[in-house]
Amino acid sequence: MPTGVAMRDAREQLFDAAERVLLRDGPNALTSRAVTTEAGCAKGVLHRHFTDFDAFLADLVLDRIARLEVQAVALRASAGTGTVIGNLTGVLSDLFESVAVAIVGLIISRDALRARLREARPVGVPLATEAAEMIASYLAAERDAGRIAADADVDTLAPTLVGAGHLLFADRTGTSPDVEAVHKIVATVVGGVVREPPP
Known part of the structure; x- marks a missing residue:
């Protein structure tokens, strides 16, 4: 995943990515890796904004x-x-x-x-x-x-x-x-x- 790329409103982009995964693949497919992959960002981005x-x-x-x-x-x-x-x-x-x-x-x-x-x-x-x-x-x-x-x-x-x-x-x-x-x-x-x- 790309690193060092600025994300405007990272929280909202991650939320939108989570919704897309949830709608497409269901709750069992919703993982931090799936969300960050969908958002096109490094996994660490999620953990910089949320404790877990x-x-x-x-x-x-x-x-x-x-x-x-x-x-x-x-x-x-x-x-x-x-x-x-x-x-x-x-x-x-x-x-x-x-x-x-x-x-x-x-x-x-x-x-x-x-x-x-x-x-x-x-x-x-x-x-x-x-x-x-x-x-x-x-x-x-x-x-x-x-x-x-x-x-x-x-x-x-x-x-x-x-x-x-x-x-x-x-x-x-x-x-x-x-x-x-x-x-x-x-x-x-x-x-x-x-x-x-x-x-």
Whole structure:
């Protein structure tokens, strides 16, 4: 591997390389050597920025959670616009067509990573938990706007949507489900509480 070559934003380049390896080859192929080879840098670059590989993976997950927070703000701001089912279909498709499914699989497959993440995120499965919180916040805003029933249990509906969406997208080797499949799940889960007129 090349040495002495400056990497702009080495952390982000290493994170992006890890995502590519994860998506292409799965969690078992994700090693420090695979990441640095994919990034086109010496293995020492990773160890200059992170104490060990599990610290690198934990920071990767936390970085992707931070990105989800930006998406959560946009989703909540969309309350009252479009349709509830359409908005949820879009966010679930965006969430799970990204690297999120692969990262959840990575978290589940690595005990040391889960233990490290428990320090920052003591409850739930990181990323999936934040996705459910994002959707619950959006549903609460729609409930406040009167577009879903006042007695809708958003704290149950949100993880139900995330779990169903995750299962729909979980086959990493298959083709992604089409928008109609996602729409069907969303409509099934929240259709009974939606109070907006049909489009």
